[in-house]
Amino acid sequence: MSDYRRVLLEVKNLKKYFPLRHGFLGRGAGTVRAVDGVNLHILQGETLGLVGESGSGKTTAGRTILRAFNPTEGEIIFHLQDGPATDIAKLGSTELRAFRRHAQMIFQDPYSSLNPRMTVRDIIAEPLVAGGVAQGDEVDDRVREIARRCQLSLEHLRRYPHAFSGGQRQRIGIARALVVQPQFVVCDEPVSALDVSIQAQILNLLMDMQKEFGLTYLFVAHDLSVVEHVSDRVAVMYLGRLVEVAPTADLFYQPLHPYTEALMSAIPALDPDEVMKPVILEGEIPSPANPPSGCPFHPRCPYAQDVCKQDMPPLKEYKPGRFAACHFADQLSLKGALKS
Amino acid sequence: MGKGFDMTQITEAVDVTPRPTPPPSVIARDAEIKYYTASQFQLMWWKFKKHRLALIGMVILGIFVFIALFAEFLSPYTPGARTPNYLFGGPQGLHFVDADGNFHLRPFTYALSAAMDPETFLLEVKEDTSDPWPVYFFVKGDPYKMWGLIESDIHLFGVEEGHLHLLGTDQLGRDLLSRLFHATRTSLTIGVVGLFISFFLGLIIGGISGFFGGSIDEVIQRFIEFIRSIPTLPLWMALAASLPREWSPQRVYFTITILLGLLGWTHLARRVRGKLLSLREEDFVVAARIAGSSDARIIARHLLPSFLSYIIVDLSISFPYMILAETSLSFIGLGLRAPVISWGVLLQDAQNIQAIALYPWLFTPVAFVIISVMAFSFVGDGMRDAADPYSR
Structure with missing residues (x-):
């Protein structure tokens, strides 16, 4: 990866805790640490894949970065192309609303993310109208333009979401996110609710749009093959923390973190001769309300030593551009999904 | 296709029509488009129409409303007019x-x-x-x-x-049918007005509870539980008994209506709160927020339209309770009093064994109560089925 490219987004020590409430007046039943100290940066025009299993906090991280949730702690600094650096974690609600046009989101569920009571035209126009980006005829012009690019026809605009299939709905969602021409888009598992045949269409559309508008994506997903297809770099999340960040190819050839290795081994192989011995993880992902001591992965890690139970390994750069949070990242030789 | 054909044009041309659907006949296509462009209330109406009983209930309610509106014209006598030589006269x-x-x-x-x-x-x-x-x-x-x-x-x-006197007369020789028509007006308006008060209280209090959450929610919910834990009949009796005896019947009527409304909102408030809490987490509300919508816009454009249909259903279901409450209160003599005429007031005349044995026509108001309550229930049933036209 070229490091000459501009950094668009810097996330520093991002935390999002949800209070757990029980019983009368809900006093102190602990907190769920959904996102627990995430540091990452995303370069202008790249796609950063964010992967992890269910409950790892990747969706929460994506949503917190856009302030769909208010972060508990941390900074979310945008270096927009033509403007000063903005830490949106500190913005008040009016300034935040004004900022929204630069950062948008594409949702996982194409059914629940479109208001069934609005026409497609109104849905797509919402960011323009609500954010005060455009008025009058310009709204319709821009809606028509983005709808065309997202392969929706004009007559679709009069219809309601119930008239559309999952793939078409997802295109509506994409049109809504892109109509304000944002610089940054969080794609929250945009294809995981779709049929495999439709997935490719949507992914291609996303990649075309990226090329056309110079978009920067944070691509949240649990499907590694999808992530490999679209991402320039990949960040692996486990229990609210990043355990590894690396350029896509490097990560898939040789992961540095045992958790990444386990994830890789779970990708179904297309070639039946190429049998990869799966690394079976024991147990479930621990509860983020009660994370284990030391390295959060140690109860399930096949390589765990005593030190892992006590000390939390920090996310360190082991090779240029390759970060991992493991005490033995430079000693283990782990297998990736791809063979060199 | 000739020379110099641009490949990108091919993809453009193909992409414009996503997933081509097989071309059905023109009529089917029109029906399809009608469905695609149907708004929520159109979808609801189509679904409601399939509910036979609800439609019948709707017609009956229409008749009741008509009677209530034009009671003076429809009834052959004024409610106070007497036929002195025809006391307790049969139909x-x-x-x-x-x-x-x-x-x-x-x-x-x-x-x-x-x-x-x-x-x-x-x-x-x-x-x-x-x-x-x-x-x-x-x-x-x-x-x-x-x-x-x-x-x-x-x-x-x-x-x-x-x-x-098609339905007979009472002990003073007044025409029961005419009185029943006028009573329909009173009882229905009590229901409507009481319901409106409940509706606004429930919507506002439940809305505050659900939208802000946290400790405000906690306090309001405990308050609702407190109100609901009071046994209704003794409470009504206490409240009605505390109304000064010298108040005019109109004033009593007005106060009773307000009382019924003030006590009836808790159920609705809970529903509104629950709906808001679940809606707040819906992706399309998050999407609206990310689109830059203000709180007011989210409430007006996304939240209200989403649960309004449920609220209407709730209203139609709780309407019978209002009518029954008025009827039972008046029946035991704590609600409305003559000369105001309501179904409950009319039934006061039918309180003794003599009436059952000798003047059974004095019970016809019961039929009105039962028919209206059932009609409301049927309509409510049909509306509940139709309320979420997007359920798949």
């Missing part, structure tokens, strides 16, 4: 065939005379077939003021000589 039948067996197109009725059989002590009713009283449409009768505005003395039907 007079309409006849088309006279005593000699001749058919008349214009219906007529006979005078009824009741006499106690000296041996069995049973009341014997005799029709005086010698003197038929023909029934006319749009007859001149007692003068009245429609809605307190329009003066008139034209009644939809009636007799010019003698008297016509």
Whole structure:
């Protein structure tokens, strides 16, 4: 990866805790640490894949970065192309609303993310109208333009979401996110609710749009093959923390973190001769309300030593551009999904 | 295709129509488009129409509303008018065939005379077939003021000589049918007004509870639980008994309506809160927020339309409770009092064994209560099924 490219987004020590409430007046039943100290940066025009299993906090991280949730702690600094650096974690609600046009989101569920009571035209126009980006005829012009690019026809605009299939709905969602021409888009598992045949269409559309508008994506997903297809770099999340960040190819050839290795081994192989011995993880992902001591992965890690139970390994750069949070990242030789 | 053809044009041309659907006949296509562009309420109406009972209930309710609106005109007498020689008179039948067996197109009725059989002590009713009283449409009768505005003395039907009491008379000789029509107006308006008060309280308090959450929510919910834990009948009795006896019946009527509304909102508030809490987490609300919508816009454009249909359903279901509450309160003598006429007030006359044995027609208000409550339930049922046209 070229490091000459501009950094668009810097996330520093991002935390999002949800209070757990029980019983009368809900006093102190602990907190769920959904996102627990995430540091990452995303370069202008790249796609950063964010992967992890269910409950790892990747969706929460994506949503917190856009302030769909208010972060508990941390900074979310945008270096927009033509403007000063903005830490949106500190913005008040009016300034935040004004900022929204630069950062948008594409949702996982194409059914629940479109208001069934609005026409497609109104849905797509919402960011323009609500954010005060455009008025009058310009709204319709821009809606028509983005709808065309997202392969929706004009007559679709009069219809309601119930008239559309999952793939078409997802295109509506994409049109809504892109109509304000944002610089940054969080794609929250945009294809995981779709049929495999439709997935490719949507992914291609996303990649075309990226090329056309110079978009920067944070691509949240649990499907590694999808992530490999679209991402320039990949960040692996486990229990609210990043355990590894690396350029896509490097990560898939040789992961540095045992958790990444386990994830890789779970990708179904297309070639039946190429049998990869799966690394079976024991147990479930621990509860983020009660994370284990030391390295959060140690109860399930096949390589765990005593030190892992006590000390939390920090996310360190082991090779240029390759970060991992493991005490033995430079000693283990782990297998990736791809063979060199 | 000739030379110099641009490949990108191919993809463009293909992409414009996503997933081509097989071309059905033109009619089917029109129906499809109608469905695709149907708004929520159109979808709801289509679904509601399939519910036969609900449609019947709707028609019945329409009739009730019509009666309530035009009670003065529809009833043959004013509610206070007396027929002094016909106390506790039984229902007079309409006849088309006279005593000699001749058919008349214009219906007529006979005078009824009741006499106690000296041996069995049973009341014997005799029709005086010698003197038929023909029934006319749009007859001149007692003068009245429609809605307190329009003066008139034209009644939809009636007799010019003698008297016509299709449902009989009460102990003062007042026409039960006319009184029932006027009572329908009172009972329905009490339901509507009480419901509106409940509706606004429930919407606002439940809305605050659900939208802000946290400790505000906690306090409001405990308060609702407190109100709901009070047994209703003793509470009503206490409240109604505390109304000064010297208040005019109109004032009592007004106060009772407000009381019913003030006590009835808790159920609705809970529903609103629950719906808001679940809606707040819906992706399309998050999407609206990310799109830059203000709180006011989210509430007006996304939240309200989403749960309004549920609220309407709830209203139609809780309407019967209002009517029943009024009826039972008035029946035990704590609600409305004469000269205000409501279903409950009318039923006060039917409180003793004598009425059941001798004047069963005094019970006809019960039929109105039952029919209206059932009609509301059917309509509510149909609306509940139709409320979420997007359920798959």
